[in-house]
Amino acid sequence: MPWSLCTTLFWDLVLGVWGTASFLEKTPQLALVLAIVLQSGRAEYYQWVGICMSFVGISWALLDYHRALRTCLPSKPLLGLGSSVIYFLWNLLLLWPRVLAVALFSALFPCYVTLHFLGLWLVLLFWVWLQGTDFMPDPCSEWLYRATVATILYFSWFNVAEGRTRGRAIIHLVFLLSDSVLMVVTWVTHGAWLPSGVLLQMLLPLGSVSFLLGLVLRLVYYRWLHPSCSWEPVQVDGARSFHPLEWHQLPQNQRMICLAQNFFPQG
Numbered sequence: 001m002p003w004s005l006c007t008t009l010f011w012d013l014v015l016g017v018w019g020t021a022s023f024l025e026k027t028p029q030l031a032l033v034l035a036i037v038l039q040s041g042r043a044e045y046y047q048w049v050g051i052c053m054s055f056v057g058i059s060w061a062l063l064d065y066h067r068a069l070r071t072c073l074p075s076k077p078l079l080g081l082g083s084s085v086i087y088f089l090w091n092l093l094l095l096w097p098r099v100l101a102v103a104l105f106s107a108l109f110p111c112y113v114t115l116h117f118l119g120l121w122l123v124l125l126f127w128v129w130l131q132g133t134d135f136m137p138d139p140c141s142e143w144l145y146r147a148t149v150a151t152i153l154y155f156s157w158f159n160v161a162e163g164r165t166r167g168r169a170i171i172h173l174v175f176l177l178s179d180s181v182l183m184v185v186t187w188v189t190h191g192a193w194l195p196s197g198v199l200l201q202m203l204l205p206l207g208s209v210s211f212l213l214g215l216v217l218r219l220v221y222y223r224w225l226h227p228s229c230s231w232e233p234v235q236v237d238g239a240r241s242f243h244p245l246e247w248h249q250l251p252q253n254q255r256m257i258c259l260a261q262n263f264f265p266q267g
Contacts, residue, residue: 023061024148027099027155030054034103035110038200055099059092062156083225086217091156093214097207098155101180104200108187117154120179124150131161131168166222177211 034051037043066087067079079087106113128146136142152158157172159165184204 023058023065023156024151026054026058026061027095030058031099031102031106034099035106038103039107041199055092055096059088059095062091063088083221086221086225090214090217090221093210093217095156097211097214098176098180100203100207101183102155104187105183108190116183120154121150124153128153128160133160135160169222173215 030051033054037047037051063084067084070079102113105116125146128149133142133146133149136145146160149158149160153172157169159168161168
């Protein structure tokens, strides 16, 4: 196997792991920073630039993770530039309204945001358990994996089960949208106006438009750009053939293949 291909696969997998860790670390921090800014009503331009770049970085990490999973399916070409742009944009446009709603709720009700997170996290953890994940080698590791997935699902979509994902994705989208709308409505009905009231009058409508545009781009991606793939069952880590006329000796990671098979629909 060419050394350059080995190196490419290695770094793609590293970027995928980094993408998940970056999401878990940066997204809650970003919600907290945005809550502090909204609560104080004061922020310099460079701080807003930093917040925007954080959103871009998180969305880029999700794209890296997506591309890392794609390398586990050599029967399909790597994600093209157009597909990458659409995937990056719909994640960005759907992520920041969700973080804004969480930050707004955190700024006004700091004593209750932890209870809100734990309540939703338990529901999402139960939902992940119902999907019958079998990713880790022992029960303790499996529950840690489910807990991590539930944390990601609090902010964004993450598939963990085999089969068609449309139904699960719609349920998750409706669930997060309902929760975000409920948080905003709770803030409005309590009549508590943050110092940055003028800013919020711009951010809330912009967030609504961003969500609708992100939803459209997500539908476009899954309708025309999301690959379907056929594969043979993998029994052990190691080489495997994807083409009937060729035999590629590719290093494969069993767990990454499992995630890729869950993420990309079988065709």
